[in-house]
Amino acid sequence: MIELDRVSVTFEGASQPVLRDVTLSIDEGELVLVVGRTGSGKSTLLGTMTGHVPHFTGGTLAGHVRIHGRDTRTHRPRDLADLVGVVGQDPLAGFVTDSVEEELAYGMEQLGLSASTMRKRVEETLDVLGIADLRGAALRELSGGQQQRVAIGSVLTAHPKVIVLDEPTSALDPTGAEDVLATITRLVHDLAVTVVVAEHRIERVLQYADTVVHVGTDGVVTHGDPAALMTTSDVAPPVVELGRWAGWSPLPLSVRDARRRARQWRSRPVLSPPSAPTDGPVLLTAKGVVIQHDAVVAVAGVDLSLRGGEITALMGRNGAGKSSLLWGLQGSGRLRSGSVLATGPAGFPGVDVHRLDAAQRRRHVGLVPQSAADLLYLDSVGAECRQADRESERPPGTCRSLLDSLAPGIPDGRHPRDLSEGQRLAVVLAVQLTADPPILLLDEPTRGLDYTGKAALRRALHELTARGRCVVVSTHDVEFVAETADRVVVLAAGEVVADGPTAAVVVSSPAFAPQVAKITAPQPWLTVDDVRYAVGEPS
Numbered sequence: 001m002i003e004l005d006r007v008s009v010t011f012e013g014a015s016q017p018v019l020r021d022v023t024l025s026i027d028e029g030e031l032v033l034v035v036g037r038t039g040s041g042k043s044t045l046l047g048t049m050t051g052h053v054p055h056f057t058g059g060t061l062a063g064h065v066r067i068h069g070r071d072t073r074t075h076r077p078r079d080l081a082d083l084v085g086v087v088g089q090d091p092l093a094g095f096v097t098d099s100v101e102e103e104l105a106y107g108m109e110q111l112g113l114s115a116s117t118m119r120k121r122v123e124e125t126l127d128v129l130g131i132a133d134l135r136g137a138a139l140r141e142l143s144g145g146q147q148q149r150v151a152i153g154s155v156l157t158a159h160p161k162v163i164v165l166d167e168p169t170s171a172l173d174p175t176g177a178e179d180v181l182a183t184i185t186r187l188v189h190d191l192a193v194t195v196v197v198a199e200h201r202i203e204r205v206l207q208y209a210d211t212v213v214h215v216g217t218d219g220v221v222t223h224g225d226p227a228a229l230m231t232t233s234d235v236a237p238p239v240v241e242l243g244r245w246a247g248w249s250p251l252p253l254s255v256r257d258a259r260r261r262a263r264q265w266r267s268r269p270v271l272s273p274p275s276a277p278t279d280g281p282v283l284l285t286a287k288g289v290v291i292q293h294d295a296v297v298a299v300a301g302v303d304l305s306l307r308g309g310e311i312t313a314l315m316g317r318n319g320a321g322k323s324s325l326l327w328g329l330q331g332s333g334r335l336r337s338g339s340v341l342a343t344g345p346a347g348f349p350g351v352d353v354h355r356l357d358a359a360q361r362r363r364h365v366g367l368v369p370q371s372a373a374d375l376l377y378l379d380s381v382g383a384e385c386r387q388a389d390r391e392s393e394r395p396p397g398t399c400r401s402l403l404d405s406l407a408p409g410i411p412d413g414r415h416p417r418d419l420s421e422g423q424r425l426a427v428v429l430a431v432q433l434t435a436d437p438p439i440l441l442l443d444e445p446t447r448g449l450d451y452t453g454k455a456a457l458r459r460a461l462h463e464l465t466a467r468g469r470c471v472v473v474s475t476h477d478v479e480f481v482a483e484t485a486d487r488v489v490v491l492a493a494g495e496v497v498a499d500g501p502t503a504a505v506v507v508s509s510p511a512f513a514p515q516v517a518k519i520t521a522p523q524p525w526l527t528v529d530d531v532r533y534a535v536g537e538p539s
Helices: 042-050 100-111 115-129 144-156 174-191 202-208 226-230 238-246 255-261 322-330 358-364 381-392 398-406 421-435 451-466 478-484 502-506 515-520 528-535
Strands: 002-010 019-026 031-036 060-067 084-087 162-166 194-198 211-215 221-224 282-293 296-307 311-315 337-342 365-368 439-443 470-474 487-492 495-501
Touching (some): 019 211, 031 042, 084 144, 115 174, 255 515, 296 322, 311 451, 311 478, 451 478
Parallel strands (some): 031 194, 311 470, 439 470
Antiparallel strands (some): 002 019, 002 060, 282 337, 487 495
16 A cells, blocks of 8 residues: 655755665555654655655655555655545644535545535545534534544545544544544544554554554664564653563553553552642732633633642643633733732732733743744744843853753754754743743643653753742643643633642543553552652562
């Protein structure tokens, strides 16, 4: 179905190929998971399979890529449209119509199919994806999971042999991600569609994969059985890390398999979950915050106090009001009612952030939005770093040093638009951290980051809180929360429904519990390090 024969890809100005001498064969009806470090070349590998590399990206492609016998050298992406469907990270950005039914039909219209054929395929796709009740719904009113399923449906109506997805669950809450993955596996098992998925949140997809393809930072690509390849992979989810430490063979790839191996740990006396520290000074107080967008109340009377030295995770399903609350706390989001008061760096109380101008707000509260790349406006990474140093009045090289700790190896001369999603996010994070505000708000900061990048981000956030700063992270990444947060606040329909120490909140939640908590429940362990500390040596 998909054949790569000694494929190498080199972009203009690069000292070495992004992909080096890749030979790979993928059969019909396989689910292939592509893994690797941030910026290693996963998206480039996917691009070779869709024809976007090199036709749209430039650079030089050596070797041959064949999709169902068609060589991408002589077939541009439009010539592969009946064979390959592509689903990006942000489905809303890729929609070209306004409603579900129109979006499902659009691709077939471009292929010139008859009206009767289009009607039949739309009905079939609505049933396959379980979204018949959304037929006439406006795309912008759907949840993230629903939008992602519509995006998959919009390519499925063309009856492709191959569907390529780049981080399809990165913007989804755990429940929405499960729905999308159930849809993907159904396509593979029932319709024999070949699905290739690149994903940083490997823990979500690994148990469903038939093959894992690892893209190394040196451009070398390896592939094989998931359990065998994970034994040496430089990126691995907690279930695999736990299995490596415990010496389990073969490695478990799912919570279910690992839970069977962990019976002796679960039978121990159950420990009480640790309490989060609460002795830091209050740096920000929100009272009765109500935020409304047109007729929709996004935040409904939230009271929240944020303390120095504490990392708070803001969680909840897509559309719960997390982003709206962050903008309200930062001072840019308009409040219908309520107040947000920040204690200044020198301890002056009662600073209403909504009465400050943009420059004054940045000295009190920093915010990295979901669309982090919107904050990058210069023509090179080096220029962005130098500008951040000047604006924040920090020594030259401060921003560059922070960037190297988050995502090393990004050249100063590279244009931000030429970076991967994770690399762009790292640049924005470095710019915001350079300002060193007492309160830092981050909206989905781990999108596009591998486990190493997340660890570097975690270290940077802990360094901030060690200096008395306050950090709030809005995220769907339960594993990052388990490793990072002191406190978890859960929103639902704009209201706070849970607030407490991380272990106390997430262990009891089927949706927000990390892998280790699910494996070792009823123990209050969240991470592999928690298990190591409690168990000592594996038996």
